[in-house]
Amino acid sequence: MSAQVAERTRRRLEAAGGTVDLLDLYAEDFDPRLTPVDEPDWQDREKRYSPEVHEHMRRIEAADMVVVVFPVWWFAPPAIVKGWIDRVWNYGFAYGRSKPRLAGKRMLWLALAGHSAEYYEQTRLGEALELQLGFGVSEFCGVAEATVRLLHGTEFSGIPEQLRGVRAREVFTAADAALTAFGVGAEAPVPA
Numbered sequence: 001m002s003a004q005v006a007e008r009t010r011r012r013l014e015a016a017g018g019t020v021d022l023l024d025l026y027a028e029d030f031d032p033r034l035t036p037v038d039e040p041d042w043q044d045r046e047k048r049y050s051p052e053v054h055e056h057m058r059r060i061e062a063a064d065m066v067v068v069v070f071p072v073w074w075f076a077p078p079a080i081v082k083g084w085i086d087r088v089w090n091y092g093f094a095y096g097r098s099k100p101r102l103a104g105k106r107m108l109w110l111a112l113a114g115h116s117a118e119y120y121e122q123t124r125l126g127e128a129l130e131l132q133l134g135f136g137v138s139e140f141c142g143v144a145e146a147t148v149r150l151l152h153g154t155e156f157s158g159i160p161e162q163l164r165g166v167r168a169r170e171v172f173t174a175a176d177a178a179l180t181a182f183g184v185g186a187e188a189p190v191p192a
Helices: 003-015 051-062 081-088 118-125 123-137 163-184
Strands: 066-073 106-112 143-153
Touching: 003 066, 003 106, 003 163, 106 118, 106 123, 106 163, 118 123, 123 143, 143 163
Parallel strands: 066 106, 106 143
Antiparallel strands: none
């Protein structure tokens, strides 16, 4: 479902005249492990990180808007997204400068959550994601306009096969609403 929401986002941005660099961490075989070559050097904010990391930095820097679509696993982004943040949103690039390189960018974290909105509200886990991603990553890195939106009820186990299409359309409608609220392009048609 995350890939479908990401594709939907791409179509909306392109339909609105935008250019999209769809970064698919799995398809690109991104390695989320933080090895010494990509560890921050607090004495050298100009450190030359690995070529893979520099390519991702270049892609982020070229974007006006960054939309991260991901499933929520154990009430956090999956390891590949966390590793991407650890390796790419690094000292000297995303933070550690008097004028942040990412200042002026807009960012939407679009998280597909299995549980209901009520569950996330009751447990305050949505607040935890907002704090972690909206403040702990985005604001810390100079991205002043950042939003975290959860698409709830995206786990389909236990839903009868004949009702899964209806549920998928509800998730897509919620994704469209989140994208519209963030100002992302025209609505894309809901796939059959």
